[in-house]
Amino acid sequence: MLGACPKTIIIDQDAAITNAVASVFPAVNHHYCMWHIEKKVSEYLNYIYHEHTEFKSQFWKCIHQSIIVEEFEFDWEAMIDKYGLQDNKWLEKIYDIHAKWIPTFVHQNFVLECLPPKKCSYARYKKEREKTFKTVNSKPLMQTYYPMEEKASKVYTRKLFKIFLK
Structure with missing residues (x-):
């Protein structure tokens, strides 16, 4: 790297590696490899996988x-409430470090993902089409049925409507 320091380092969730990287590169953004964490989900939540087939897709959607x-x-x-996972130590542990591996947080530091441009634009297009379809063809759950809530449910996307309800 011609003596230049990296801006971001993505590492496995290992205490020794984490400490070494923090020691050698204290000013660099350290992130955990999401693939390694996701790989452990079926190991630590095996019983949930077998009891609830939809858990995997809900976990994937969430992250x-x-x-x-x-x-x-x-x-x-x-997700935690639906599956009664409030006391799951492993989920608590990965939640405590969520800012180091969840894309929503990691991408705030700009991490370049090497995907072909066609794949990126197609994936974005497909995701937008799915959201538009869901918004147009389904009704969100109402909490009050006040006219303002009814109007917001028709105008806002599902995501904005959830925020509106809070």
Whole structure:
């Protein structure tokens, strides 16, 4: 790297490596490899995988499709509540370091992902189409049925409507 220091380092979630990187590169953003953490989900939450087939997709959606911090927090809490995982030590541990591996937080430091331009634009297009379809063809759950809430449900995207309800 011609003597230049990296801006971001992505490492495995290992205490020795974490300490070494922090010692050698104190001014560099340190992030954990999401792939390694995701690989451990089935190991630490094996019983949930077998009891609830939809858990894997909900976990994936929570960590990969949350665009803003509030959306991640909302989806994470909903997942924990739905599956009764409030006392799961491993989930507590990975949540404590979520700013070092969840894309919503990591991308605030700009981490370049090497994807072909066509794949990036197609993935973004597909995601937008799915969200538009869901917004147009389904109704969100209402809490009060006040006219203002009804109007907001028709005007806002699902994500903004969730924020509006808070």
